[in-house]
Amino acid sequence: MKLVALVALAGMLWMSGPQARQAQASAPETxxxxxxxxxxxxxxxxxxxEAAGEGEADHAEDEHHGPDPASFFLVIIGxxxxxxxxxxxxxxxxxxxxxxxxxxxxxLGASVLGVVPATGPIAEVIHLxxxxxxxxxxxxxxxxxxxxxxxxxxxxSAAVAIxxxxxPFAAGFAYWFYADPSIGAQPxxxxxxxxxxxxxxxxxxxxxxxxxxxxxxxxxxxxxESKIIIGAAVxxxxxxxxxxxxxxxxxxxATLSAFGVARTFTIAVGFLIVAVILGxxxxxxxxxxxxxxxVRGVLLVSAFCFALLFAALAAKAGSAMIIGAFAxxxxxxxxxxxxxxxxxxxxxxxxxxxIFFVSVGAAVNVxxxxxxxxxxxxxxxxxxxxxVVVAFFGKLLAGYVVGWGKEKLNRNAIGxxxxxxxxxxxxxxxxxxxxxxxxxxxxxxxxxxxIVTTFIAPPLLKxxxxxTADDIGAPQPSGGHGH
Amino acid sequence: MKLVALVALAGMLWMSGPQARQAQASAPETxxxxxxxxxxxxxxxxxxxEAAGEGEADHAEDEHHGPDPASFFLVIIGxxxxxxxxxxxxxxxxxxxxxxxxxxxxxLGASVLGVVPATGPIAEVIHLxxxxxxxxxxxxxxxxxxxxxxxxxxxxSAAVAIxxxxxPFAAGFAYWFYADPSIGAQPxxxxxxxxxxxxxxxxxxxxxxxxxxxxxxxxxxxxxESKIIIGAAVxxxxxxxxxxxxxxxxxxxATLSAFGVARTFTIAVGFLIVAVILGxxxxxxxxxxxxxxxVRGVLLVSAFCFALLFAALAAKAGSAMIIGAFAxxxxxxxxxxxxxxxxxxxxxxxxxxxIFFVSVGAAVNVxxxxxxxxxxxxxxxxxxxxxVVVAFFGKLLAGYVVGWGKEKLNRNAIGxxxxxxxxxxxxxxxxxxxxxxxxxxxxxxxxxxxIVTTFIAPPLLKxxxxxTADDIGAPQPSGGHGH
Numbered sequence: 001m002k003l004v005a006l007v008a009l010a011g012m013l014w015m016s017g018p019q020a021r022q023a024q025a026s027a028p029e030t031x032x033x034x035x036x037x038x039x040x041x042x043x044x045x046x047x048x049x050e051a052a053g054e055g056e057a058d059h060a061e062d063e064h065h066g067p068d069p070a071s072f073f074l075v076i077i078g079x080x081x082x083x084x085x086x087x088x089x090x091x092x093x094x095x096x097x098x099x100x101x102x103x104x105x106x107x108l109g110a111s112v113l114g115v116v117p118a119t120g121p122i123a124e125v126i127h128l129x130x131x132x133x134x135x136x137x138x139x140x141x142x143x144x145x146x147x148x149x150x151x152x153x154x155x156x157s158a159a160v161a162i163x164x165x166x167x168p169f170a171a172g173f174a175y176w177f178y179a180d181p182s183i184g185a186q187p188x189x190x191x192x193x194x195x196x197x198x199x200x201x202x203x204x205x206x207x208x209x210x211x212x213x214x215x216x217x218x219x220x221x222x223x224x225e226s227k228i229i230i231g232a233a234v235x236x237x238x239x240x241x242x243x244x245x246x247x248x249x250x251x252x253x254a255t256l257s258a259f260g261v262a263r264t265f266t267i268a269v270g271f272l273i274v275a276v277i278l279g280x281x282x283x284x285x286x287x288x289x290x291x292x293x294x295v296r297g298v299l300l301v302s303a304f305c306f307a308l309l310f311a312a313l314a315a316k317a318g319s320a321m322i323i324g325a326f327a328x329x330x331x332x333x334x335x336x337x338x339x340x341x342x343x344x345x346x347x348x349x350x351x352x353x354x355i356f357f358v359s360v361g362a363a364v365n366v367x368x369x370x371x372x373x374x375x376x377x378x379x380x381x382x383x384x385x386x387x388v389v390v391a392f393f394g395k396l397l398a399g400y401v402v403g404w405g406k407e408k409l410n411r412n413a414i415g416x417x418x419x420x421x422x423x424x425x426x427x428x429x430x431x432x433x434x435x436x437x438x439x440x441x442x443x444x445x446x447x448x449x450x451i452v453t454t455f456i457a458p459p460l461l462k463x464x465x466x467x468t469a470d471d472i473g474a475p476q477p478s479g480g481h482g483h
Numbered sequence: 484m485k486l487v488a489l490v491a492l493a494g495m496l497w498m499s500g501p502q503a504r505q506a507q508a509s510a511p512e513t514x515x516x517x518x519x520x521x522x523x524x525x526x527x528x529x530x531x532x533e534a535a536g537e538g539e540a541d542h543a544e545d546e547h548h549g550p551d552p553a554s555f556f557l558v559i560i561g562x563x564x565x566x567x568x569x570x571x572x573x574x575x576x577x578x579x580x581x582x583x584x585x586x587x588x589x590x591l592g593a594s595v596l597g598v599v600p601a602t603g604p605i606a607e608v609i610h611l612x613x614x615x616x617x618x619x620x621x622x623x624x625x626x627x628x629x630x631x632x633x634x635x636x637x638x639x640s641a642a643v644a645i646x647x648x649x650x651p652f653a654a655g656f657a658y659w660f661y662a663d664p665s666i667g668a669q670p671x672x673x674x675x676x677x678x679x680x681x682x683x684x685x686x687x688x689x690x691x692x693x694x695x696x697x698x699x700x701x702x703x704x705x706x707x708e709s710k711i712i713i714g715a716a717v718x719x720x721x722x723x724x725x726x727x728x729x730x731x732x733x734x735x736x737a738t739l740s741a742f743g744v745a746r747t748f749t750i751a752v753g754f755l756i757v758a759v760i761l762g763x764x765x766x767x768x769x770x771x772x773x774x775x776x777x778v779r780g781v782l783l784v785s786a787f788c789f790a791l792l793f794a795a796l797a798a799k800a801g802s803a804m805i806i807g808a809f810a811x812x813x814x815x816x817x818x819x820x821x822x823x824x825x826x827x828x829x830x831x832x833x834x835x836x837x838i839f840f841v842s843v844g845a846a847v848n849v850x851x852x853x854x855x856x857x858x859x860x861x862x863x864x865x866x867x868x869x870x871v872v873v874a875f876f877g878k879l880l881a882g883y884v885v886g887w888g889k890e891k892l893n894r895n896a897i898g899x900x901x902x903x904x905x906x907x908x909x910x911x912x913x914x915x916x917x918x919x920x921x922x923x924x925x926x927x928x929x930x931x932x933x934i935v936t937t938f939i940a941p942p943l944l945k946x947x948x949x950x951t952a953d954d955i956g957a958p959q960p961s962g963g964h965g966h
Binding site for chain 2: 070302
């Protein structure tokens, strides 16, 4: 029954997705028929506009450039329904729901069903909604984060993050520079050294989103290991900004400047600190004020805007949006209406976050893995496999720099938690290709590394983190209950 | 304190809104400075992309066409914060919150702050989110609607709707045709008769969204009058589709076809009936199935998708999206998880619906009312004032066709409930201008009619509906509580 519905939906979406513009174009025709009269191009589309229950007067606008609302609705429906059905399937086979959402994205992506387009107006809208989704996710993680606990694990997180960046970089660079597996033609004017540095850099990324979501799905956010992982992942995002800036400089043929590197680093770290300190000073007053407001939904809207504002300011300041959203969550975890905020933001997160994970999955070109397919290349798969090994052990070993003291820590869990490269890895790889540093073959091999590390992390985390009795009763504000 | 924050925010938005593209362009520069090296155009924007925590690999895309996420976030923040602050202010002075949201739109619109742009990529995204907002609003109204009660008031609603369309049309046509206040040059090839028909047609619209929201704000949805108004407004949307098709045909120089008119009507009405019948057959089974799913947020997401699906199907079938969303609500009001759906959908509505009302307000050109301003024209104001009177009494009198039996009905309340033209009126007027039927002056006069009827309805409804003691204890699922 569920599958039948799914197939039917897939068919409908298959209709709506790629042919969105066509459907748009046909709407006026329908009306022309209905009026059984020659309706001019000037008038007819507006009838279609009305049929779509327009909310603004500028529909001349979206009729030319913007997607038609009905087609947009169908794409959103496809994303959410597939995300939930695949997420449910994943949980039924004992996997985290996020794995199902990534697979849903794979299926809906341009390389399979094409329901989630890679370019065009709908792609842009989905992209923006995905940004809201990841921001709200990190906001929720921040809400669950106790600053004191973060400081307690701060040193451990920093150690894991730094080693988790140095090891993969060194190993990746060494492999590429000495073993020289160069696949595809070496782009003009790019030395083997630069390519090697770049390959190393792409191995350093960590996707806090994937791991955080898995830990939430598995109800393990309260574990010491989880706090270390989240802290390390956030630090990795900061380091990622620095590495990305440096690598981009190299891509542009720039010579490195210690000042420039230091500055990028300072801005990224500084924002997080300043945001949390200032936030903690302002938020309590602000939310006492909001508590006196009576209009519907004011608390939720305020929290939602608070998260988006911090995210936007972080980006404007040259830091990462998710760092800002995470900071916003940490700040609001200390206000009086905390419980209500957690309760109210959850349904909003339920709508937006799947859009992010489906988007990540949709960016994958399945053709890479299909023997005989146009994009298939055995050599690429081999090199990709080697990069996967380097990427995996580089982060896994990073987990072993902590937990040597009296406290017993699950080092494998910490290491595995750092493995997924996710969307950050995709971005790293994409710069290299667009800057002409990576041949298409090298790009594909890196892409395989990103995909595999992203998809194996959820099931592996489930294995290395063996839920203990005390996890069951533990507080799980944002995870847990079916609806 | 609240105002200070508001002013500060306004400043920030003033920065972000109109200059969004510039901000976008400057992001890479920032990074270039950070790396203290000549970063190539190819690489730099991606760093900005990373700074924005990209969720997809196709950011080459949105760097060229799409809005930058941070600027988009700031626009959303501006819309929601202004909506809540003005909504709160409205309630403090005893007005419905939606009036405040319309005013917030007025302030944020292109004619004042320009935070909510009238065109461009961000305008398109906001437009799509507004569509989601009005769909969710009508879905909530549908959830509160008891089908049996609707049938009980069905005859009354139909009477009010039909008279509310015939009266304003006749009066508007007569005024224009005989008094002939033609302002501005008569467009070529357009007879005075066609203009008169068109002016009459624009007077027939009803915005169910505005009235429904006001009745919810005032906690009056349970009143018999409210049910008649909602029913009549929905019927008006159906009639609106027919009128719009006919008028568009005229605009295209078509001769009317009874068949065409009948067909449009049948599709619009047919969809509503079929959707509710089929929905009632499928929904209970579907939601029993969903009840057995364990993945987070599955019930909310299912209900959300159900509403969007009905809305999209309605549009594809040539009916109005809001009719589909309303039908979806009616259907789900009979499933077991009804209470949970109402509770879970509310926060989602709190985020999306204000975007719709702010968008409606943002479509208004304030310049029309500023003496000495470039768009100011006294003759237009006079004709506009006359149209306001016609529009107001045309709908008010429609309320008097019911309640003559034993049951005591507040006829003024019913009539006033039909007065706001809202976004439907804006669309009607816009067709006329773009089809070359209305001179700019006539268009402006009609726009004034739409604006005034939309803005006076909320306060007037508050006056004519005197809340009685039994309203206080009455069930108000989606309205009411501050957060």
